[in-house]
Amino acid sequence: MVELKNVQFRYKKKRVLFDNLTLTLYPGFIYGLLGKNGAGKSSLLKHVAGLLYPNSGECNVFGYKAQTRNPEMLQDIYVVPEEFALPNMSLAAYVKTNAVFYSRFNYEQLNSYLVEFELTDSANLSTLSYGQKKKFLIAIALATNARLLILDEPTNGLDIPSKSQFRKIMASALNEEKIIIISTHQVRDLENLIDNIVVLEHGHIIFNRNMAEISEKVAFEYNLAGIPDDEVLYAEELHGRKAGIVKNLSGHDSRVDLELLFNGIIKDAENIDKHFTNYSYEY
Numbered sequence: 427m428v429e430l431k432n433v434q435f436r437y438k439k440k441r442v443l444f445d446n447l448t449l450t451l452y453p454g455f456i457y458g459l460l461g462k463n464g465a466g467k468s469s470l471l472k473h474v475a476g477l478l479y480p481n482s483g484e485c486n487v488f489g490y491k492a493q494t495r496n497p498e499m500l501q502d503i504y505v506v507p508e509e510f511a512l513p514n515m516s517l518a519a520y521v522k523t524n525a526v527f528y529s530r531f532n533y534e535q536l537n538s539y540l541v542e543f544e545l546t547d548s549a550n551l552s553t554l555s556y557g558q559k560k561k562f563l564i565a566i567a568l569a570t571n572a573r574l575l576i577l578d579e580p581t582n583g584l585d586i587p588s589k590s591q592f593r594k595i596m597a598s599a600l601n602e603e604k605i606i607i608i609s610t611h612q613v614r615d616l617e618n619l620i621d622n623i624v625v626l627e628h629g630h631i632i633f634n635r636n637m638a639e640i641s642e643k644v645a646f647e648y649n650l651a652g653i654p655d656d657e658v659l660y661a662e663e664l665h666g667r668k669a670g671i672v673k674n675l676s677g678h679d680s681r682v683d684l685e686l687l688f689n690g691i692i693k694d695a696e697n698i699d700k701h702f703t704n705y706s707y708e709y
């Protein structure tokens with residue numbers, strides 16, 4: 427479990443970023459962490475990885491205080507950062523150097539992910555494109571069998587086939603022990619993948635819901651004509667029509683349009699969240 431409790435944090439000489447931020451992430455789920463530029467996503471992920479320390483409050487990962495970066499905890503965390511520099515060495519040498527830190531590292535799994543991502547012929551990291559490097563790191567992340575995977579903008583630089591391979595691989599890698607956190611602006615890339623959506627705005631969690639409850643409670647419409655105003659939670663112009671989020675009164679699960687949902691939350695999280703208040707979901 428990942429637990430942030432009443433986290434207060436500010437960068438030096440800057441205004442407070444996290445003011446009493448509380449968030450619990452449970453094993454067995456993929457979390458989509460969304461928010462506009464500067465909302466605090468990377469800072470939150472760095473707290474979880476023990477790379478930033480709260481000024482007050484706590485951040486615990488599998489029972490360890492994240493900031494102590496206990497080796498037991500670290501072998502259970504793999505971070506694929508948004509930006510990275512890889513050394514000029516062979517893929518095999520890089521894997522060998524890093525695998526030793528992960529007691530459950532599985533070379534067979536690594537090879538199958540590399541095959542899936544078409545990276546088997548690559549000899550040296552310096553000859554890989556940005557997208558290929560990203561896929562290489564994602565393959566390593568999964569092969570570590572770390573219980574917590576933190577992926578910051580993992581689909582950046584991935585071409586369309588690789589994005590669907592990514593979704594397929596991530597979904598199949600999830601098990602009841604794992605927590606996967608994916609932070610991204612490419613919300614469509616997370617469709618049919620994430621179990622929970624967490625939205626940050628100015629360092630505050632403004633929305634934290636499970637996809638099943640979202641698809642049960644709201645529906646996504648691409649033509650709002652004829653829908654009574656009191657059923658519309660959010661509306662926007664789309665190709666000359668009004669599209670939006672409406673109350674799901676049909677009783678059937680709807681297909682969640684993550685982009686519309688994200689736009690609606692950013693515009694008026696309170697109004698949308700009000701519609702979920704019957705649920706007692708933990709923030």
Ligand SMILES: Nc1ncnc2c1ncn2[C@@H]1O[C@H](COP(=O)(O)OP(=O)(O)OP(=O)(O)O)[C@@H](O)[C@H]1O
Pocket residue numbers: 437438440443461462463464465466467468469470
């Ligand atoms: N090293 C730093 N020193 C000072 N301020 C920082 C530092 N890193 C981030 N910030 C500030 O903290 C806030 C949150 O930044 P953060 O990188 O966590 O946001 P983000 O949601 O990941 O943004 P993006 O989507 O653009 O990557 C921003 O206002 C940013 O300017």
